[in-house]
Structures are given as C-alpha cells and as structure tokens.
Amino acid sequence: MTPQLLIFDVNETLLDLSPMKEGITKLLGNPNAYEDWFSILIQMAMVETLTDKYSDFGEIGAAALTMTSQKHSKSISEEDLKLTLHLIKELKPHPEVKEALEKLKSKGFRLVALTNGGRETLEQQMNYSGLESLFDGFYSVESVRKFKPHPDAYHHVLKKEKTSPEESMLVAAHAWDIAGAQQLGMQTAFIKRPGKFPYPKGKKPPLICKDFTELYMKLTVDA
Amino acid sequence: MTPQLLIFDVNETLLDLSPMKEGITKLLGNPNAYEDWFSILIQMAMVETLTDKYSDFGEIGAAALTMTSQKHSKSISEEDLKLTLHLIKELKPHPEVKEALEKLKSKGFRLVALTNGGRETLEQQMNYSGLESLFDGFYSVESVRKFKPHPDAYHHVLKKEKTSPEESMLVAAHAWDIAGAQQLGMQTAFIKRPGKFPYPKGKKPPLICKDFTELYMKLTVDA
Known part of the structure; x- marks a missing residue:
C-alpha cells in the first residue's frame, strides 16, 4: 500500500551533521569523537526513557559531550561546549x-x-x-x-x-x-x-x- | 548504610574484554571497531527492550558485529564471526x-x-x-x-x-x-x-x- x-x-x-562532526573533531582533537558523542547521546536518551525519566535532548547532548571530552582526556570550557552544541541548530x-x-x-x-x-x-x-x-x-x-x-x-x-x-x-x-x-x-x-x-x-x-x-x-x- | x-x-x-578488542580489531582491521561493536550491541539490546522484544545477547552481539563489519566495509565469513564472538566466553x-x-x-x-x-x-x-x-x-x-x-x-x-x-x-x-x-x-x-x-x-x-x-x-x- x-x-x-x-x-x-x-x-x-x-x-x-558534518558541521557538528567538524566542531567536535576540532574541540576534542580526535576524528572519532563525533561518533562517540552521537552514540552516547542516543544511548543516554534511551536510558532516560527506560528508567522513566526525561531530559531535553540538548541537555543530554551536553552531558554526552562532557563524557566524550573525559574519554578523550580533554578539558573543555563551558563556552566551547555551548558553541559546539549550538552547531546542531545551523x-x-x-x-x-x-x-x-x-x-x-x-x-x-x-x-x-x-x-x-x-x-x-x-x-x-x-x-x-x-x-x-x-x-x-x-x-x-x-x-x-x-x-x-x-x-x-x-x-x-x-x-x-x-x-x-x-x-x-x-x-x-x-x-x-x-x-x-x-x-x-x-x-x-x-x-x-x-x-x-x-x-x-x-x-x-x-x-x-x-x-x-x-x-x-x-x-x-x-x- | x-x-x-x-x-x-x-x-x-x-x-x-581485551581479547574481544584484539579479535575484533584483527577481524576488521580497525582499532575503533571494538568500541563500535560494543556500542551497537548495547544500543540494540535497549532497542529490543524498548520495542518489547527479546533476543539472546549473543545473537544481538552477532548482529552488531555484522553491522560493524558493514560500517568498516569488510566482508567476514560466518566462521570468523563465530570464532570472534566465542572469545567473550574466555x-x-x-x-x-x-x-x-x-x-x-x-x-x-x-x-x-x-x-x-x-x-x-x-x-x-x-x-x-x-x-x-x-x-x-x-x-x-x-x-x-x-x-x-x-x-x-x-x-x-x-x-x-x-x-x-x-x-x-x-x-x-x-x-x-x-x-x-x-x-x-x-x-x-x-x-x-x-x-x-x-x-x-x-x-x-x-x-x-x-x-x-x-x-x-x-x-x-x-x-
């Protein structure tokens, strides 16, 4: 039908999402960081639903980017984090x-x-x-x-x-x-x-x- | 308490899980393949539960390894797939x-x-x-x-x-x-x-x- x-x-x-990929790659200095981020983002969104919680996807995206930066041993400023996440809107x-x-x-x-x-x-x-x-x-x-x-x-x-x-x-x-x-x-x-x-x-x-x-x-x- | x-x-x-990491890295010729695999495995297990289905974790692991091999443009034999997944038992x-x-x-x-x-x-x-x-x-x-x-x-x-x-x-x-x-x-x-x-x-x-x-x-x- x-x-x-x-x-x-x-x-x-x-x-x-190429601009996000470029932004995250630049921010964390690693070409795998974007995929790490997107994967953690999707995973934690599912976890929120499985555990009967809900947060804005953008906030989960910020948490996922923090986890990704820890994984790649990079310290990032609050401003860089916001600027990078803002790329998803453009x-x-x-x-x-x-x-x-x-x-x-x-x-x-x-x-x-x-x-x-x-x-x-x-x-x-x-x-x-x-x-x-x-x-x-x-x-x-x-x-x-x-x-x-x-x-x-x-x-x-x-x-x-x-x-x-x-x-x-x-x-x-x-x-x-x-x-x-x-x-x-x-x-x-x-x-x-x-x-x-x-x-x-x-x-x-x-x-x-x-x-x-x-x-x-x-x-x-x-x- | x-x-x-x-x-x-x-x-x-x-x-x-280092032996799994080594096995998957060797099988797919890429050091990121193991993390791709584990991430897809966990993701699809959550998807099964969110969509009210259930498959054995080993079977989801096999499906995730097939998806990972496609992502890394590698064709793998059924036997290599089984041998690699068997590593999780040892x-x-x-x-x-x-x-x-x-x-x-x-x-x-x-x-x-x-x-x-x-x-x-x-x-x-x-x-x-x-x-x-x-x-x-x-x-x-x-x-x-x-x-x-x-x-x-x-x-x-x-x-x-x-x-x-x-x-x-x-x-x-x-x-x-x-x-x-x-x-x-x-x-x-x-x-x-x-x-x-x-x-x-x-x-x-x-x-x-x-x-x-x-x-x-x-x-x-x-x-």
Whole structure:
C-alpha cells in the first residue's frame, strides 16, 4: 500500500551533521569523537526513557559531550561546549533532500518531521535549513516525554495526524528508529547514510534507499 | 548504610574484554571497531527492550558485529564471526578483581553477578575466569527477558535475594547500568574502567572507584 503520510527523522536523515562532526573533531582533537558523542547521546536518551525519566535532548547532548571530552582526556570550557552544541541548530539538508521533498509533495504525499530533539531546536533547524515550508507538520518527542524508539513517540504522531500505522511510513537513517516504527506496524524506509546499516535481526525495511532521490523513485514508480 | 548484597555487572566490570578488542580489531582491521561493536550491541539490546522484544545477547552481539563489519566495509565469513564472538566466553578478570572479591567475601558481603548476557554464556564466563566459587549467586536478564537498565532486570535479583534496594549495591563500569539501579533506589558504585565515565545528569554514585581494590577499601573503611 502506498503510504499517505511520510514521517521523517531529522538529524542525519534530513540534515547533514558534518558541521557538528567538524566542531567536535576540532574541540576534542580526535576524528572519532563525533561518533562517540552521537552514540552516547542516543544511548543516554534511551536510558532516560527506560528508567522513566526525561531530559531535553540538548541537555543530554551536553552531558554526552562532557563524557566524550573525559574519554578523550580533554578539558573543555563551558563556552566551547555551548558553541559546539549550538552547531546542531545551523545544519544544511543533505544535497538531494530539498528537491526530493518538493517532488514528493507535488505527488500528494503529506510530509511531517519527528525528532528526539526539543521543539525549539526543531523549529530553528527547520527554519535554518530552508525545509520549513515543505512540511505539513512538525513533531518533537517533547510532547510525550519518551524518546524514540518508545512506541508513544510514534503513536503521538499517528493520533495527531488521524492516520493508521499501515498508511504511514517512517523514513530514517537509524536502525533503532526503524525498529520502533515497525513495532507499531508502520511502513518504513531506511536511508543508507554513511556508516548506517539496518539491524539484521529486525524485519527488513520494505524500502532501503541510498538517498532521498531513490526514495522518491521507489515511492512513485507504481503511483 | 553498608550494603549487605553486592551485585556485580560482568562484561568490562569484572572481566577484561581485551581479547574481544584484539579479535575484533584483527577481524576488521580497525582499532575503533571494538568500541563500535560494543556500542551497537548495547544500543540494540535497549532497542529490543524498548520495542518489547527479546533476543539472546549473543545473537544481538552477532548482529552488531555484522553491522560493524558493514560500517568498516569488510566482508567476514560466518566462521570468523563465530570464532570472534566465542572469545567473550574466555575472558580473564581485571587483575585486581579476584583478590578484592575474596576479601569482600571474607568480610561477610554476599556477592552475586547480574549480566545482560545469556545464562549459558554467564556460566561459561564464570567457570573460565576462575571467579565462580567466589559468588553466592548468578543472574542473567534471560529470566525476565528485559535488558538492563529496565527495572525488571534489577527487581528480579532483589526479589530472589529477598533484599531491599537500600540494602543492595550495584557495582558497574557503565553509566546506563548505574542509572537503572538508581531508579530502584539501590546503592551504586561506579568503577572507572578505561574510557568509562558516569552520566553527568544522573545522581552521582555514592562510590566512584578506579578499581576493585579501591571499592574494597571504601566499603570496609567504616565496617
């Protein structure tokens, strides 16, 4: 079934986090530090949800950057930490994203974004990236205080959009995000951003695409 | 309050995973591959629990190693994958662990182990490491099919040991494990294995120790 609603993950899926990578690499003097940071960030967000807590994603990001700096034995100032974390608010979309979203919109798909990030950060990101006008809705897990892949995060969007899981599709570059959507019976599309791979033990996503151009082609070939 | 029951995390806390690190580094030809693997393993275990699924930790470890090999653009045979993962069953304790456990036991503490690993792997690990006789009990999350830091994992041990959270202490080298124990009101001790740091947003563990020798000293100084 062709999905009516496309739900897009934001960081790494729509937006290119290269400036964050460059900032963290420069700050900590190590090319692996960015991945350490992103991995600790996602891990601790899941831990908050598993232990029935909730903190703003930006605050968890700051804590994760402190842990990453300790791991790399670098002392960083409060100001450098803030300046580096601020970079997440000024990201560009991956090169093919804008045109593909415009074409998907022109084909009648409803497009929304769903992020683990806070609402304010999401608004700044969409505004800065130039993608804002292409979306029909924006969702942050802040509304339910449960991070993806907890089912409440996806369920909230489906309820607000008055859509069934089967008629919707989550588009993401992260195995953990795909797993959460699959649990609710949503359709899924995995975008193979560099270094990202599906979870071999999970149900294979119906669409696996190298980028959004391929996503557009696969979604419209039978439409 | 001096805890009566000490609950030890196994991998990285009691046991030195250096052979796994060497095996994965050799297999994938990259010194960062081991950390990638361990990080994906922990992440996907949490995802299984968040999405109400359960797979054996060893099977998630295999899936994580496949994802890590894809990330490092290396094709690995089924046999090499199995041989490398088997290394987790033949690990030695960190150098100071055995003597410290013997001394803690002689002081009257009750010692048990609690792992995200499967029961069979746990038995093989304890047998191979020479630590088996020092413990009064062994627990795997296999019994509750929820990975740490889900509260059920810790609650199961407290129930079986007929102990209150306040009278028990979780000893671990992982921020996520400490967070889970804290949620239940257990005492905690963080062991600073290389590259491991507490979560700055969490409650500070009452004991932060560089190794088990320091743990023994801190636990017995007032006893």
